[in-house]
Amino acid sequence: MPGRLEPDPLPRRDxxxxxGWWAAGVAIIGSVLGMARLPKPRVLPEASARFRAGKLDExxxxxxxxxxxxxxxxVATEDGIxxxxxxxxxxxxxxxxxxxxxxxxxxGSRFDQDGNVIGGPAPRSLPWLALSQAADGSLVVDKGKxxxxxxxxxx
Amino acid sequence: xxxxxxxxxxxxxKELPRNFRGSLIRHGAPTSDRTRSQAxxxxxxxxxxxxxxxxxxxxxxxxxxxxxSLISQFIILVVTGILLMVYYKPSxxxxxxxxxxxQYIVPTGRFIRNIHRWAAHLMVAFIIxxxxxxxxxxxxxxxxAFNWVAGMVLFVLTLMFSFTGYLLPWDQLAFWAIxxxxxxxxxxxxxxxxxxxxxxxxxxxxxxxxxxxxxTVGQEALVRFxxxxxxxxxxxxxxxxxxxxxxxxxxxxxxxxxxxxTPAGKGVGTMEARAIAPEEAGAKTYGLMAVVQGKSAHTxxxxxxxxxxxxxxxxxxxxxxxxxxxxxxxxxLLVDAPLAELANPAVPENPAKAPWYFLGLQEMVAYSALVxxxxxxxxxxxxxxLIPYLDREKEPAGVWFSGRRGRRVLTSxxxxxxxxxxxxxxxxxxxGWLRNWFPxxxxxxxxxxxxxxxxxxxxxxxxxxxxxxxxSTRLGAIALFTxxxxxxxxLTYVGxxxxxxxxxxxxxxxxxxxx
Ligand code: HEM
Ligand code: FES
Numbered sequence: 001m002p003g004r005l006e007p008d009p010l011p012r013r014d015x016x017x018x019x020g021w022w023a024a025g026v027a028i029i030g031s032v033l034g035m036a037r038l039p040k041p042r043v044l045p046e047a048s049a050r051f052r053a054g055k056l057d058e059x060x061x062x063x064x065x066x067x068x069x070x071x072x073x074x075v076a077t078e079d080g081i082x083x084x085x086x087x088x089x090x091x092x093x094x095x096x097x098x099x100x101x102x103x104x105x106x107x108g109s110r111f112d113q114d115g116n117v118i119g120g121p122a123p124r125s126l127p128w129l130a131l132s133q134a135a136d137g138s139l140v141v142d143k144g145k146x147x148x149x150x151x152x153x154x155x
Numbered sequence: 156x157x158x159x160x161x162x163x164x165x166x167x168x169k170e171l172p173r174n175f176r177g178s179l180i181r182h183g184a185p186t187s188d189r190t191r192s193q194a195x196x197x198x199x200x201x202x203x204x205x206x207x208x209x210x211x212x213x214x215x216x217x218x219x220x221x222x223x224s225l226i227s228q229f230i231i232l233v234v235t236g237i238l239l240m241v242y243y244k245p246s247x248x249x250x251x252x253x254x255x256x257x258q259y260i261v262p263t264g265r266f267i268r269n270i271h272r273w274a275a276h277l278m279v280a281f282i283i284x285x286x287x288x289x290x291x292x293x294x295x296x297x298x299x300a301f302n303w304v305a306g307m308v309l310f311v312l313t314l315m316f317s318f319t320g321y322l323l324p325w326d327q328l329a330f331w332a333i334x335x336x337x338x339x340x341x342x343x344x345x346x347x348x349x350x351x352x353x354x355x356x357x358x359x360x361x362x363x364x365x366x367x368x369x370x371t372v373g374q375e376a377l378v379r380f381x382x383x384x385x386x387x388x389x390x391x392x393x394x395x396x397x398x399x400x401x402x403x404x405x406x407x408x409x410x411x412x413x414x415x416x417t418p419a420g421k422g423v424g425t426m427e428a429r430a431i432a433p434e435e436a437g438a439k440t441y442g443l444m445a446v447v448q449g450k451s452a453h454t455x456x457x458x459x460x461x462x463x464x465x466x467x468x469x470x471x472x473x474x475x476x477x478x479x480x481x482x483x484x485x486x487x488l489l490v491d492a493p494l495a496e497l498a499n500p501a502v503p504e505n506p507a508k509a510p511w512y513f514l515g516l517q518e519m520v521a522y523s524a525l526v527x528x529x530x531x532x533x534x535x536x537x538x539x540x541l542i543p544y545l546d547r548e549k550e551p552a553g554v555w556f557s558g559r560r561g562r563r564v565l566t567s568x569x570x571x572x573x574x575x576x577x578x579x580x581x582x583x584x585x586x587g588w589l590r591n592w593f594p595x596x597x598x599x600x601x602x603x604x605x606x607x608x609x610x611x612x613x614x615x616x617x618x619x620x621x622x623x624x625x626x627s628t629r630l631g632a633i634a635l636f637t638x639x640x641x642x643x644x645x646l647t648y649v650g651x652x653x654x655x656x657x658x659x660x661x662x663x664x665x666x667x668x669x670x
Contacts, residue, residue: 039365039368039379040361040364040365041368044364044368044369045368045369045373045374046370046371046373068501068502071500071501090338090524091334091335091338091342091524092334092335092338093331093334093335093507094500094501094502094503096502096505104657104658105504105505105507105656105657106331106503106506106507106658107517107521107658108657108658108659117590118591118594119587119590119591120521120590120658121520121521121522121523121524123345123348123349123523123524123598123601124348
């Protein structure tokens with residue numbers, strides 16, 4: 001007699017039916033999840049973040065060079081050389097130089113000479129980028145690596 | 156035997172045209188109301204219509220033909236889009252030139268491209284108008300709640316169609332729009348950075364990579380957006396459009412003030428019958444019997460008052476389709492679709508403006524990427540989508556603005572929404588915003604308190620206030636929707652006409668600095 005101790009057994013038909021539904025469900029969900037990995041490649045197809053900005057000895061104090069291919073601005077001073085990204089930290093437009101510093105054409109962010117935000121929606125200052133010297137004497141900029149603002153590279 | 160067998164064969168051959176026609180059109184020539192109705196009922200392409208239609212649905216002021224016009228625009232877009240695909244090449248090196256070829260070399264190419272562009276603009280404009288008409292005639296209530304949600308999905312998909320579409324020419328507009336779009340997808344980073352979370356929790360980067368297939372805009376991104384534009388979006392759009400149409404019938408046709416014909420499903424057609432305009436509720440009451448027997452001013456809309464869909468409805472639809480075609484063709488002949496300079500990753504245009512329908516968003520993104528690009532749009536879409544579930548008042552559907560009280564709320568909401576929106580633009584233009592006053596302020600505070608978020612909050616509070624004051628969720632909904640419309644129009648206007656280089660404010664383009 002069915003009761004708490006001896007519950008009604010699940011009828012065989014229902015059991016097989018349920019098992020079928022679950023098997024189909026797991027198979028479909030599993031394959032969808034498997035396919036969902038497709039849009040994210042293991043290696044991103046892109047150029048290296050490091051590039052040569054020119055010969056180191058070109059950068060005598062006072063030289064300012066804007067690299068339009070990489071959207072980086074290099075400044076050489078008595079303290080050393082610094083590279084600053086010109087990619088707006090708001091949504092990625094390229095800032096233009098102005099009398100007070102830099103202006104973004106897309107939503108009007110304003111930055112001072114050092115890249116600090118002085119107005120507009122940009123959430124943070126323009127990043128300064130890591131510099132190093134290659135064996136052949138050229139200056140290498142690493143767009144993937146930030147350095148604190150005010151840190152100059154001395155060869 | 157052979158000859159009579161052959162005879163039979165030739166007999167069949169002779170009758171083939173007639174028999175084929177008979178098998179194609181099962182009910183004979185549609186010459187009477189009856190055969191025409193049978194045709195509507197039995198024809199795959201026509202059966203989306205009911206065989207009979209209520210005259211209220213046919214009145215111009217019920218729908219303004221907006222929905223049918225949207226379908227017409229979509230059909231035009233599919234046809235012209237397929238023609239464009241003949242020449243368009245989704246490659247960063249070839250896309251721009253292929254559009255130029257379409258423009259200058261391909262016979263009718265410029266015309267087809269113009270029509271595609273114009274129909275796309277019209278679709279965005281008309282979908283907003285269509286939403287407004289459905290909303291203000293309270294046609295989202297009762298059984299139609301889900302169809303309002305389906306419509307919201309179509310609205311979002313239409314915007315996605317447009318966005319992915321204008322990226323394809325790979326001109327300056329396209330390149331910077333993808334850049335900005337992808338960075339908006341990455342804007343949750345703004346919050347992660349402000350909270351000082353570790354790099355691994357920057358979900359924004361993952362979203363951006365999924366969209367671009369890389370961390371910068373390039374070939375992978377173009378292929379993905381092309382795939383979206385010509386495959387994925389149509390594949391999603393069409394079934395939902397089908398559901399939208401299907402539900403119109405199953406929900407009992409167009410919403411109308413009262414009457415009961417053509418119930419097409421369970422419980423359909425009864426909701427409006429019992430709904431009585433609030434102003435009249437005290438004066439006249441009718442029992443269910445009276446409604447059913449139909450002897451009073453309020454009733455009498457029984458089955459005999461409907462008209463056959465063929466010819467009345469089909470004729471109206473054809474008229475709207477032709478008018479839409481005419482509009483697209485005329486615009487396509489008069490105004491060429493723009494093509495900016497070739498994409499230049501070093502210098503954005505100044506100002507870099509999105510197409511008009513995104514300029515309201517661009518205006519808000521200019522306060523905070525996360526708020527203007529993700530949070531406010533999500534709140535708006537979800538907020539509008541939920542209206543039928545938050546306002547369940549029985550309402551005489553099909554009446555514009557729900558009568559006098561509704562019109563009063565409409566007026567006061569237009570005034571409030573205008574003042575709020577203009578203030579939200581004027582204050583930052585005149586006095587600057589938090590960062591100008593407190594240069595070291597945390598980004599977190601700006602994310603929470605910026606003109607865009609405050610405007611959204613003001614609109615929400617206004618609607619709650621109206622509900623509280625009038626004790627009517629319908630009037631609250633009217634307040635909310637009106638605020639949305641007015642805010643959209645004003646911000647779009649400001650973004651289009653009052654912003655110049657570096658997104659600075661100018662009263663007119665004549666004041667732009669020359670360089
Ligand atoms: C299945 C339907 C569609 C197909 C096959 C299609 C195909 C195409 C193709 C190949 C292009 C590139 C050519 C060009 O840029 O001129 C294009 C552009 C575009 N599409 Fe579509 N499209 C479809 C539907 C839509 C819809 C529904 C919308 C908007 C509501 C839309 C909006 C646009 C826009 C704004 C452009 C840029 C037009 C231009 O630059 O001239 N498309 N479409
Ligand atoms: S991208 Fe620079 S302000 Fe928006």
